[in-house]
Amino acid sequence: DAKTTQPPSMDCAEGRAANLPCNHSTISGNEYVYWYRQIHSQGPQYIIHGLKNNETNEMASLIITEDRKSSTLILPHATLRDTAVYYCIVRARIQGAQKLVFGQGTRLTINP
Amino acid sequence: DTAVSQTPKYLVTQMGNDKSIKCEQNLGHDTMYWYKQDSKKFLKIMFSYNNKELIINETVPNRFSPKSPDKAHLNLHINSLELGDSAVYFCASSQGLLTYSTNTGELFFGEGSRLTVL
Numbered sequence: 001d002a003k004t005t006q007p008p009s010m011d012c013a014e015g016r017a018a019n020l021p022c023n024h025s026t027i028s029g030n031e032y033v034y035w036y037r038q039i040h041s042q043g044p045q046y047i048i049h050g051l052k053n054n055e056t057n058e059m060a061s062l063i064i065t066e067d068r069k070s071s072t073l074i075l076p077h078a079t080l081r082d083t084a085v086y087y088c089i090v091r092a093r094i095q096g097a098q099k100l101v102f103g104q105g106t107r108l109t110i111n112p
Numbered sequence: 113d114t115a116v117s118q119t120p121k122y123l124v125t126q127m128g129n130d131k132s133i134k135c136e137q138n139l140g141h142d143t144m145y146w147y148k149q150d151s152k153k154f155l156k157i158m159f160s161y162n163n164k165e166l167i168i169n170e171t172v173p174n175r176f177s178p179k180s181p182d183k184a185h186l187n188l189h190i191n192s193l194e195l196g197d198s199a200v201y202f203c204a205s206s207q208g209l210l211t212y213s214t215n216t217g218e219l220f221f222g223e224g225s226r227l228t229v230l
Contacts, residue, residue, distance in 0.1 A: 034218075038155075041224065042223060043202050044155065044219070044221050046219065085153070097162055098217055099168055101157075102156075
């Protein structure tokens with residue numbers, strides 16, 4: 001699985017859009033970009049995933065560059081409850097178990 | 113109605129003891145996992161079972177033995193506990209078959225079981 005690089009920490013003001021970058025320059029053609037987050041010692045929570053098109057759901061938007069070497073997770077109107085560690089993971093979608101490899105992630109702090 | 117539930121949530125025990133952590137999922141998934149999160153907050157996969165069959169077994173001491181009595185349960189038994197086993201253990205589940213486009217392949221995690229070995 002391709003490695004990802006994320007900034008260790010970021011801050012964002014409440015109500016603003018939080019943009020979390022992720023580099024995955026060695027991503028291969030069949031690998032998806034997944035985002036999870038972990039809110040203070042809770043279990044990680046799935047946010048969104050994509051292959052090459054931009055994706056949006058009720059939680060966030062995912063923007064993937066045309067060369068797929070990087071992506072940005074966007075939380076459009078960040079709230080205090082969005083304070084968490086955000087993990088960017090690249091993974092081929094295969095049958096059977098999903099062996100997600102979590103890196104250090106980005107610790108996002110939403111400030112009032 | 114908790115999707116992935118683990119018991120106990122907290123466990124404090126002495127070195128050398130044997131302990132078990134139980135996990136149950138009510139999502140109808142066919143794949144379950146155990147992850148370990150150490151004091152440095154790294155999340156690492158330990159095991160995965162698909163339809164009660166072990167399919168992922170990372171480099172984990174054989175003191176750790178997972179057991180899956182059925183698709184909805186995956187228990188973790190740890191023998192001869194050591195100080196370094198202190199961590200938060202997360203159970204997770206997913207739908208292994210990706211036939212349907214609505215299946216994102218996402219993992220659903222439990223709330224974790226914090227194990228402290230004294």
